[in-house]
Each structure stands twice: as structure tokens, then as C-alpha cells.
Amino acid sequence: MPRQILIDPVTRIEGHSKITIDLDDAGSVQSAAFHVTQFRGFEKFCEGRPFSEMPALTGRTCGICPVSHLIASAKACDALLALEIPPVSAKLRRIMNLAQIVQSHALSFFHLSSPDLLFGMDGDPATRNIIGVAQNHPSLAKDGIALRKFGQQIIELLGGRRIHPSWVVPGGVNVPLTREQREGMLAMIPSAMDIATRTLSWFKGVLGNFKEEVDVFGNFPSMFLGLISRGPDGEALLEHYDGKLRFMDAAGNIVADDIDSADYPKYIAEAVEESSYLKSPYYRSAGYPAGIYRVGPLARLNIIDRCGTPIADAELEEYRATCGRYVLSSFQQHYARLIEIVYGIERIEQLLNEPDILDANVHAIAKPSRFEGIGVSEAPRGILMHHYKIDENGLITWVNMIIATGHNNLAMNESVKQVAKHYVRGDSLREGVLNRVEAVIRSYDPCLSCSTHAIGHMPLHIQLRDPAGGVLDEIRR
């Protein structure tokens, strides 16, 4: 008799969701899906607003990664204004974006995922949390807070506040960097780098304990999408602010390359499933759902030739020696995330030392010159797209936002299915099984606040149901 396992809601991710696992007559997993059950509708209620409000409005999509929305939105507005922002503004925006990525990755790794890595997937749920980390590994917990604080402080120094800074505006930024701010940020670099490299060393030491998870945590062929920039020899470099889109397949073949961000609709289509408010973007020419692709740290490291900073490049080389040139396991998002933290710190230091970084000319002014604008940047969880249309009065008539978690929707479904197939047997649930199903979702660090915007603190409720909806097994915590 076919049955269904329901995990509702998933914990330690941002927003509300549930997981359903359908069993066949033999009690084996037939299919699985990750459902997002909350709706917010930013794309609709922004209609009618002046386009210049969009960075501030869409930044409110999320309290965790507002900077990412601020930057993608400002870039879309730059496109509406048909202007080129002052070069130093692009560098300053880039610094803020990297600081956001560092602090977000730190939250994901240290506070959400490290309990699984430290105590094991079968660890006692009473201690498999950040307090357990603090009790048993206080230095690691302290490092996590310090690294997050590093990113937050840079955002605050640049934007005036940690959450929802209004410093990034259409046309650039509204205040130049001061010498004191620059020195303050540079002074924080060494300790942040110490933490990042120390954590990477620790992670590489424990990675061998998770061979089974590496094998079955979203380890499947898919395409990968991200931004790249070009190095001096034309090589593809790690890029988070600007650059071109690249699609790569699982074998490393370039599927589409050097795509202007404004052309994304030619390559990406969106499907909607009845069971979720989270859209399912796919590679248009491959069709749905065959056009599955992944974004985020794993994808970004797969599609590039090198990072472009010395320490991160050395780590990337070791990562590829350990995991392969094209890494398919989503478990390795943790590893990729740590390398990106290293890169972010290095790149921030490079940018702060650029000779023009204190230039006062940080804002270009223009009137709207286009009725349509697209802004794309890399958020911590993957590529982020803001697409606006305005009328002759500059009022928003249409909005499309494709969020990193949305790009990864099909891949998360596939990952849940793979984990469930491997671990779920019969009609009862064990804590370790539950956590592995959740953990594979967490490896993507999904932000459902961004993708649908739900706010709340989630309990955990899992149900195992028969085809008639009867509960066969249930776990709450």
C-alpha cells in the first residue's frame, strides 16, 4: 500500500516548509518533494510604487540577506536609468556584497550545520544545536560569532546599520568611504582570515567522517549556473557582483556562456507546482523538469577556472584534488562555502587597498531612460535576479524576482528524494533519518523568507501517512 512521510516543517532553515516522502507498496521511497507553504507576494505589492523605492522595499524581503536584494535591485534600477555608476561605487557595493556573503555563510556553517558535523547525524537532538556546540566546542562557536560580526561590522560601517542599510542606491552609493572606515575594516581582516582558515582546516579533518552523506546528499548530475568574470588570460574567475552568466553541465561542458544578465529570460523559464509557493526555474531549452540546475557556492566553484585570490585558489586546488574537478554532491556546499569565506575576506582586503577606493564621486544621477531593467548579483545562496518594468512616470508595472532558493528548488527536491531513498525504510521514522533529510535541505541554506517571505520560528512536525491521509507515525519536537 503506497504511503507518505510528511516532515512539516523543516527546521534550521529560514521560513516555512515541509517535506513529503511518498512510499510505494513495498515501503520504499517512490518520490519526495520539498514544499514551501507560505506566500508573501512581493512581486505583486511592489506594483504601483516608484522604481526608486525598490531597493528599500525589496531589501525588506529578508532580515538575513537584505544586502543581496539591495544590490540586485539597485542594479536593476541602474539599468532603468541607463547609466554607468562611478567605478568606485561598484567596488564599494562589491565590498558590501562580499561582507554579506561572509556573514551569511558563517551563520549557515557555524550555527546551523556545525551541530550535525560535530555531533553526527545520529547525535542527540537535545545537544545537536548551537548551544551544544557552545558547551562542547566553545572556540568554534566563538569563531562563528566573530566571523559573522566581521561581515556585519563592514556592512554597518558602509551602510550605517547592519540590517536594511540604505546606502546602496540607484546610481551608486550615497556616501563615500572614509579613511577611518577603511582602516577600521582593514584592521579586522587578519583575525577574520585566521578564523576562516582555521575552520577550513578543521572541516577538512572531519570530512572523511561523512563519506556516506557525501555519496547520497544531493549527489546527482545537474547543470550549474553562476556569474563569472574574466581574468587576464580569459580564464573564468569567481564573481559575486557583476560579470556574465554561465551554464555548465555535470561533466564540465559549457552549455551556455558569457550571457548578458539582461538576457536571462532567453535561458531561464519558470514552472509553478500546485504544492508549493516556491517557483521552479529551469533551463529553458532543456524543458521542465529536465532543465534542472543548481546555484550557490557549489555551482560557483564548479563553473570557474580559479577564484582569483591566492589563499582561496590554493584551497580550491585542494578541494578539487579531494572532491574532483566537478563536484556533484550537495554535501560539499559546506566546503565550498568555507572557501568562499576565505575568498570574500581576501577580496575585501584587495578592494580596500585599491588606490581609488576613497574617491568622493560615488553617485551618478539620471532620469529613467528605459521601461525595463534587470539586475543580477550573486547572493550567498546563489544567483539573484531582479527584473522590473515601469511606466512613463517611473512607477513599477511588473516585477519578477528569481531568488537563489528558487533556482535550487528542483535540485532540493531531487536531493530529498535521493536521501530518502537511501535512508527511509518501512513505515516509521528515526531521528537520524529525519535529520539527514533536513540536513540535505540545509546544505543549500535555503532562505524561504527570500523566496516567498515567511517569518517565524519553526517547531518540527513529521508525519508518516497512508494514502488516505491516516497517520502511521509521527514525530514532534
Next chain:
Amino acid sequence: MKTRCLVIGYGNPLRGDDGFGWAVADRLSEEFAGDESVRVLAAHQLTPEFAEPMSEAEQVILVDVSRDGEPGTWRVTEVVPAAEGPALGHQFEACGLLAAAREIYSACPPTLLVSAVAESFDCQETLTSCIEAIVPDVVRDIRNRIDAAKPDYSHA
């Protein structure tokens, strides 16, 4: 200088009464402007990095809203440090944050949670009248608690 009192008002000011913590924090920031021993913060949610400033404070007062009770009422409760289970999102609960301060920084200051009962979480940047009305009372109560804890140097 050690922080005599840390006040954190938290919530989402775009969701009606959820902005209560911010409103109280704004008023307290004005009242204690220039007093470096009192630190007032406003935040959307309690996140791990607050454990550090909490650990550096002699007293902590958190200001939030809840759904449970008669709208427009408020209460003050002591926060007891407690580990949260795996149901831990990007934000902490007050008890978990205090536990983090204790475990990571070996400091567990007396911590109070001032919690008002909200009437509406609709998308608006203003408080409902019943919540707006209690802001002065809550600010006065917190100010009195901070002043009561002020060291008395008159006989020094």
C-alpha cells in the same frame, strides 16, 4: 566601560505591532543619549552575535511582542538560560541566546523579557492604538529598572 544595561528591542517594524520593540528602543535611545553605560539596540530578530554584547552587560532587557493574551497588556518575565532543540532557525529565542552567552562567554547577566500582547501583525509601519498607548509605560518601567540598578556613588 562595562555596559550597565543592554536593551534589545526586536521585531519587524513593517508588521504592525511587531514594531513595538523598535518603538521602545527608539524612545530609550533618546532618553539615554550620552549615557555610554546604557546600550540600546533595535533588531529584526535575535541572532547569535547578540550573545557577545549580552555577556558584556550587567543587566539585559529584551523587548518583544507575543500573540498570547489580551492585546495591549504587557508583562515582564525573567529569562532563564536554556538550550533550544534542533528547531533552531536563523534566529534565537531569548533563553537560547542567554544560554549561548553563558556557554561561549561564561557570562549570564540577569535578563528580563518585556513582552506586550500584539493586536495586529498586518503589513503597516504603525502600531495599533492599544500598543502605542503602552509604549510610554513600558519605557518608564525600563528606565526605572535601569536607574534602580545604577551604582550609588553618593557615599564614596
